[in-house]
Amino acid sequence: MVVFRTAPYGSIYSFEGLENVVMMAAYEQDLTVLFIDDGVLALKKGMDNAATGIKDFSPTFKALEPVYDVEKLYIDGDSLKARGLTLDDLIIQPEVIAADQVDKMMEDQRNTMIF
Amino acid sequence: MVVFRTAPYGSIYSFEGLENVVMMAAYEQDLTVLFIDDGVLALKKGMDNAATGIKDFSPTFKALEPVYDVEKLYIDGDSLKARGLTLDDLIIQPEVIAADQVDKMMEDQRNTMIF
Amino acid sequence: MLHMINKSPFESNSLEDCLRYASDGSPILLYEDGIYGALAGSALEARMKEIMAKHDVYVLKEDVALRGIEKLIDGVKEVDYSGFVGLVEENKAASW
Amino acid sequence: MLHMINKSPFESNSLEDCLRYASDGSPILLYEDGIYGALAGSALEARMKEIMAKHDVYVLKEDVALRGIEKLIDGVKEVDYSGFVGLVEENKAASW
Amino acid sequence: MKFGILILEGPYQHEASDSAYNFAKAAVEKGHEISRVFFYQDGVLNATKLMDVQRDDRHIQERWTDLSKEHGIEYIVCVAAAKRRGIVDEVVAENFKIGGLGMLTDLAIEADRLVTFRA
Amino acid sequence: MKFGILILEGPYQHEASDSAYNFAKAAVEKGHEISRVFFYQDGVLNATKLMDVQRDDRHIQERWTDLSKEHGIEYIVCVAAAKRRGIVDEVVAENFKIGGLGMLTDLAIEADRLVTFRA
Numbered sequence: 001m002v003v004f005r006t007a008p009y010g011s012i013y014s015f016e017g018l019e020n021v022v023m024m025a026a027y028e029q030d031l032t033v034l035f036i037d038d039g040v041l042a043l044k045k046g047m048d049n050a051a052t053g054i055k056d057f058s059p060t061f062k063a064l065e066p067v068y069d070v071e072k073l074y075i076d077g078d079s080l081k082a083r084g085l086t087l088d089d090l091i092i093q094p095e096v097i098a099a100d101q102v103d104k105m106m107e108d109q110r111n112t113m114i115f
Numbered sequence: 116m117v118v119f120r121t122a123p124y125g126s127i128y129s130f131e132g133l134e135n136v137v138m139m140a141a142y143e144q145d146l147t148v149l150f151i152d153d154g155v156l157a158l159k160k161g162m163d164n165a166a167t168g169i170k171d172f173s174p175t176f177k178a179l180e181p182v183y184d185v186e187k188l189y190i191d192g193d194s195l196k197a198r199g200l201t202l203d204d205l206i207i208q209p210e211v212i213a214a215d216q217v218d219k220m221m222e223d224q225r226n227t228m229i230f
Numbered sequence: 231m232l233h234m235i236n237k238s239p240f241e242s243n244s245l246e247d248c249l250r251y252a253s254d255g256s257p258i259l260l261y262e263d264g265i266y267g268a269l270a271g272s273a274l275e276a277r278m279k280e281i282m283a284k285h286d287v288y289v290l291k292e293d294v295a296l297r298g299i300e301k302l303i304d305g306v307k308e309v310d311y312s313g314f315v316g317l318v319e320e321n322k323a324a325s326w
Numbered sequence: 327m328l329h330m331i332n333k334s335p336f337e338s339n340s341l342e343d344c345l346r347y348a349s350d351g352s353p354i355l356l357y358e359d360g361i362y363g364a365l366a367g368s369a370l371e372a373r374m375k376e377i378m379a380k381h382d383v384y385v386l387k388e389d390v391a392l393r394g395i396e397k398l399i400d401g402v403k404e405v406d407y408s409g410f411v412g413l414v415e416e417n418k419a420a421s422w
Numbered sequence: 423m424k425f426g427i428l429i430l431e432g433p434y435q436h437e438a439s440d441s442a443y444n445f446a447k448a449a450v451e452k453g454h455e456i457s458r459v460f461f462y463q464d465g466v467l468n469a470t471k472l473m474d475v476q477r478d479d480r481h482i483q484e485r486w487t488d489l490s491k492e493h494g495i496e497y498i499v500c501v502a503a504a505k506r507r508g509i510v511d512e513v514v515a516e517n518f519k520i521g522g523l524g525m526l527t528d529l530a531i532e533a534d535r536l537v538t539f540r541a
Numbered sequence: 542m543k544f545g546i547l548i549l550e551g552p553y554q555h556e557a558s559d560s561a562y563n564f565a566k567a568a569v570e571k572g573h574e575i576s577r578v579f580f581y582q583d584g585v586l587n588a589t590k591l592m593d594v595q596r597d598d599r600h601i602q603e604r605w606t607d608l609s610k611e612h613g614i615e616y617i618v619c620v621a622a623a624k625r626r627g628i629v630d631e632v633v634a635e636n637f638k639i640g641g642l643g644m645l646t647d648l649a650i651e652a653d654r655l656v657t658f659r660a
Contacts, residue, residue: 229324
């Protein structure tokens with residue numbers, strides 16, 4: 001299981017976490033990906049890197065399900081709400097879960113990496 | 116002016132900030148050093164690095180005044196108190212100031228580096 | 231002083247720490263992940279409005295665009311890198 | 327799950343974030359700058375006691391010694407690296 | 423048990439690689455197997471043999487190399503992360519190997535416990 | 542005005558060096574002088590010429606070198622910080638120079654404004 005909890009761009013956690021998900025998707029049919037805390041911000045629509053040249057990796061997040069067959073995508077609803085966002089603001093619509101489901105989700109997987 | 120606001124050891128900000136202070140002390144007679152927020156933790160007495168091998172740099176903090184002639188040492192009293200510490204817990208006793216003096220202290224110096 | 235904040239206030243206390251020291255009237259620049267402090271409708275909006283009663287709050291346009299943020303809290307001022315340089319012309323800078 | 331916290335709770339929200347997700351009864355390990363959460367007499371002590379009503383809280387001894395901390399909040403358990411390994415034997419681990 | 427270790431930060435700047443080293447050492451001393459240590463993100467910077475450290479400080483790369491020699495632990499440095507940070511074959515120290523991200527996937531699947539050390 | 546820039550984090554891992562670059566560029570475009578860019582802590586990692594970047598991403602070291610060539614900006618890489626991180630003369634890119642911490646002190650005294658880019 002891979003968890004995104006860091007904001008994109010300020011640090012590389014989100015981007016290199018995503019490169020890792022793409023790789024895992026090729027091996028692991030049952031891969032679970034979860035977005036929580038500032039990690040939800042990586043899915044914001046409308047990113048524009050023209051002025052900074054920093055690589056925009058949101059197309060790869062968008063491709064997770066259709067191209068890389070990652071179907072188990074989840075997001076913490078409270079994290080979204082705290083940031084004034086809804087699923088409509090995002091480039092993909094992961095299944096919304098409640099925070100108290102997370103510990104068990106991690107427990108049910110062999111290993112968890114948090115980026 | 117050099118400000119320490121980061122906890123020691125978890126990151127190198129405190130240690131390399133201190134190396135910079137030692138260098139500045141040789142050039143700048145009027146150097147001001149301020150400890151705020153988690154930066155006050157770098158002055159805790161009783162550090163023991165035997166089990167980790169990570170360099171204990173507290174002797175250099177102790178030497179700032181007697182060896183390197185840095186006389187303008189200040190500390191935010193509220194930062195200490197919030198962490199359950201008093202001046203007696205520290206290896207040196209900087210002059211205690213209030214938080215609302217800090218902005219003007221920075222303004223009065225040519226430049227400020229925060230570590 | 232210009233107080234520069236580059237960490238998400240949802241994750242880091244650097245903005246609140248800085249405010250303990252910043253004099254009323256000193257400008258605050260949110261850049262890098264700091265710009266998330268200006269998200270309209272967030273749980274921090276009420277707090278940001280309190281802050282804006284005492285400080286001019288700026289966000290760096292390029293970092294806002296990079297992150298796809300459209301709706302900023304009313305009254306937050308956008309500056310581009312040239313405006314950022316302008317703020318540093320007018321003020322000494324502290325990076326928290 | 328063993329929840330591992332390595333950032334100072336005076337500066338980072340990682341401990342509070344983690345607690346939103348951690349099930350009651352899951353152990354928490356404070357290491358690196360995370361150990362400052364266990365400082366006796368701090369402004370966080372009351373909050374840590376609430377947390378300890380639901381979670382066993384451990385601190386890594388080597389990091390406590392490195393930082394010269396003597397007085398820990400009552401009830402915090404000290405483990406050395408061997409004890410840290412023991413906690414990971416008993417629990418899957420999440421690093422926040 | 424089979425442990426896997428994932429390191430996401432560079433030496434000296436953060437304590438992460440110190441913690442990872444001490445954890446790895448304690449785990450092998452307790453009789454566990456470390457299947458692999460995977461260096462990712464700035465973690466790849468642990469692998470440079472060009473590190474030159476003051477005498478009174480620990481030498482993080484040499485310490486890793488010694489631990490691997492003593493216990494036969496495999497160190498993999500992520501090629502993609504390493505490239506963009508200037509960690510190439512010529513500068514990689516003894517007992518570190520550059521390898522693909524797939525070796526992190528393998529580790530996550532194979533290890534009984536994967537422990538991440540990060541900022 | 543004379544600007545000084547201090548960079549405390551490495552490329553790619555943090556946005557700090559991107560912000561510093563964009564700030565420096567905007568400052569010279571507005572007619573300011575950049576007295577010096579000082580690379581300290583993990584900031585020294587910006588200077589490695591071994592960086593090898595995917596085609597669709599910015600090449601942080603080359604971008605710095607180009608900016609210096611165009612505007613004659615001096616880049617100093619702190620020798621103490623560089624040594625412990627494996628940044629030595631052989632890997633330092635064009636227009637970067639390894640120098641002592643005293644050059645940061647000079648900069649702090651000389652520059653009208655010193656701006657730090659950090660984590």
